Amino acid sequence: MESSSNGTFHLRRTRRKRIGMILAGVLFLATILGIVVLVTLLVDVAMQSRAWLDMQFLNSLPSRFADQAGIKPPLYGSLWLMGLTALISVPLGVASAVYLEEYARDGWFLQLIQINIANLAGVPSVVYGILGLALFVRFAALGQSLLAGALTLSLLILPIIIISTQEALRSLPTGLRESAYALGATRWQVIWSHVLPNAAPGIFTGVILALSRAIGETAPLILIGALTFVPFLPQSAMDQFTALPIQIFNWTARPQDEFRGLAAAAIVVLMILLFAMNLSAILLRDYFERQTAGE
Amino acid sequence: MTSSCCSCSRRFAGVSALWAGALLVLSMGLVGCGGGSDGSASGPSGSVSVDGSSTVFPLTEAVxxxxxxxxxxxxxxxxxxxxxxxxSKFLRGETAVNNASRPISPGEIEKAEANDIEFIELPVAYDGLAVTVHPDNDWVDCLTVEELRRIWEPNSEIDNWSQVRDDFPDREIELYGPGTASGTYDYFTEAIMGESGASRSDFTASEDxxxxxxxxxxxxGALGYFGLAYYENNADKLKVLGIDPDERGSGASCVTPSAETVNDGSYRPLSRPLFIYVNTAKLDETAEAFGDFYLQNAGDLAPDVGYVGMPDSTYALVRQRFQNRTTGTVFGREDLDVAGVQVAETLRNAARADTTE
Incomplete structure (x- = not known):
């Protein structure tokens, strides 16, 4: 009885091995597919943009003539938006996460907030655009300003920042907090001196990924009334603005082929910005990991 | 332990200061770079906010x-x-000028009255719609308005070219048109079906x-319609059809779209005037200069962006309207068919009616 069952076991082993190998192959293909699509996209965009991407392109105002058109206003608009959005959303998001993780008592209220934040992270960005239009542009009378845009984008990425910060705080060993308490530290001292520095790599990663999402958003900006043709640079947070994704959208919708080259060049600039942001996330994370490991 | 705690607290504070500092430098750098765009200006130095139609956008952008x-x-x-x-922004007083690919609607006029907004209506150029087919299509050169209506009417059951005309081959027909949010869609349905928005819905629609x-x-087997500007930029890839404006035409009086046929009003009913609407309450020095400049240069700039300029005599009539601050609409009347409208004639009639009143 035992030996015969052993026999079938061995018989099946080759079959299971084969299935295992096929599965490994399928998974490999799935991985490769994503990379192939990404590389194709990058190469295609890079090829199209080659003739257009130069200093003049970065330094010029928009124009109906493709060879004179540039992305200075949308580039500055996007940088302004990112700066303001970060200033608004990072302190708010990290503070909420610290409160939820370190201070709030478990109960139905906390559960309600948690469920809401999780749901908000999945709300389509257009909906935030409508909210921003009603709340910031019209009710708060901020107009179609950079500040209204940044506030809308902040709402959009706040749930992401809160959730990723919470994850980072939660992943810290409880021993870290307990030993600090044991030495007589107050709750705030524990949070400021131990919890936040140790959670910093996770927090920064979450923040930068959230900002990277915000920089590519078009829908909410179009809804709150970001303009398409803005031939000047914003001077303050209350100025009207345009942003890179809107300029790209506008150029791809033009009938002339040259504008698609311009759109490709603007996409390359947007991607360089994105890569730079992701790179800084990685560098910051490494920096903090090295610091904590060195202790 | 205490020392390590302090050092790490200081480190964190340092980094957060660094973070805030970087943002500060970034925004200050931007402010610094932003300056100096307005030099010594002798002319108007205010700002004009324009919004509206994506069809009129390229023209207004050029102007x-x-x-x-x-x-x-x-x-x-x-x-x-x-x-x-x-x-909707213009009638809330948020913008000074609205680009419009159709005249203001009765509902919008009501809203203007309710909000005490007075506007000047200015036709600025012509746009034509092109009905196009695949370049290898050799069986059709012209469609009558009646045929277009049968193809595009709501719940139309035509899905084969042979159903359109008896001598057309047995070929599946595939329809392409702009999305329901576009002015082009409103305009085509109004011109062909006589009712804005009346169209079959089973076609490939795109705003792009x-x-x-x-x-x-x-x-x-494709058949589709979109702005003439887009056809002219893709003339080598597509075949454009002539349109017989006669309601029950046999195709004998076919007119192909071109600068001439749009301008003399013979390409009917698929050519239309484009408008800008100006809020009189926002007519400051800059807005007035912009309006004047628009009417003086639209004729030259229109061909650059794929539209058809109006004759100089017509622009003179429009300029007169602007200078006289004649408010209200001439083209937005319900009894007026904007499709293939003779802009000059309509304006002259309106001016005559004004003086007799």
């Missing part, structure tokens, strides 16, 4: 670009919210005319 080249201190911003979306061009270019 705005030239206007700001001539008046260094002036700022003109142009948004793209669609004609209807633009009107490039998608339509690619679709028609790649499908042998």
């Amino acid at each position: 705005a670009e030239e206007f700001m080249r001539a008046n260094r201190g002036a700022r003109v911003t142009v948004g793209v919210s669609g004609t209807g979306g633009g009107f 005319d490039n998608v339509l061009v690619q679709g028609i270019e790649g499908t042998e």
Whole structure:
């Protein structure tokens, strides 16, 4: 009885091995597919943009003539938006996460907030655009300003920042907090001196990924009334603005082929910005990991 | 332990200061770079906000670009919210000028009255719609309005070219058109069906005319419509059809779209005037200069962006309207068919009616 069952076991082993190998192959293909699509996209965009991407392109105002058109206003608009959005959303998001993780008592209220934040992270960005239009542009009378845009984008990425910060705080060993308490530290001292520095790599990663999402958003900006043709640079947070994704959208919708080259060049600039942001996330994370490991 | 705690607290504070500092430097750098765009301006130096139709956008953009080249201190911003979306901002007093690919609607006029907004209606150029087929299509050169209506009417059951005309081959027909939010869709349905928005819904719709061009270019039995500007930029890839304006025409009086046929009103009913609406309450020095500049240069700039300029005599009539601050609409009347409308004649009639009153 035992030996015969052993026999079938061995018989099946080759079959299971084969299935295992096929599965490994399928998974490999799935991985490769994503990379192939990404590389194709990058190469295609890079090829199209080659003739257009130069200093003049970065330094010029928009124009109906493709060879004179540039992305200075949308580039500055996007940088302004990112700066303001970060200033608004990072302190708010990290503070909420610290409160939820370190201070709030478990109960139905906390559960309600948690469920809401999780749901908000999945709300389509257009909906935030409508909210921003009603709340910031019209009710708060901020107009179609950079500040209204940044506030809308902040709402959009706040749930992401809160959730990723919470994850980072939660992943810290409880021993870290307990030993600090044991030495007589107050709750705030524990949070400021131990919890936040140790959670910093996770927090920064979450923040930068959230900002990277915000920089590519078009829908909410179009809804709150970001303009398409803005031939000047914003001077303050209350100025009207345009942003890179809107300029790209506008150029791809033009009938002339040259504008698609311009759109490709603007996409390359947007991607360089994105890569730079992701790179800084990685560098910051490494920096903090090295610091904590060195202790 | 205490020392390590302090050092790490200091480190964190340092980094957060660094973070805030970086943002500060970034925004200050931006402020610094932003300065100096307005030099010594002798002309108007205010700002004009324009929004509205995506169809009129390229023309207004071109005018705005030239206007700001001539008046260094002036700022003109142009948004793209669609004609209807633009009107809703315009009628709240949020914008000074609205780009419109159709005249103002009765509902919008009511809203203007309710909000005490007075506007000047200015036709600025012509736009034509092109009905196109696949370049290898050799059986059709012209369609009558009646045939177009049978193909596109709501619940139309035509799905084969042989159903359109008896001598057409047995070929599946695939329809392409702009999305329901576009002014082009409103305009086509109004001109062909007689009712804005009346259309079959089982066609490939896209707000992006490039998608339509690619679709028609790649499908042998395709039939589609979009702005003439897009056809002219893709003339080598598509075949454009003539339109017989006669209601029950046999195709004998076919007219193909071109600058001439649009301008003399013979390409009917698929050519239309484009408008800008100006809020009189916002007519400051800059807005007035911009309006004047628009009417003086639209005729030259229109062909650059794919539209058809009006004759100089017509622009003179429109300029007169602007200078006299004649408010209200002439083209937005319900009894007036804007399709193939003779702009000059309508304006002359309106001016005559004004003087007799």
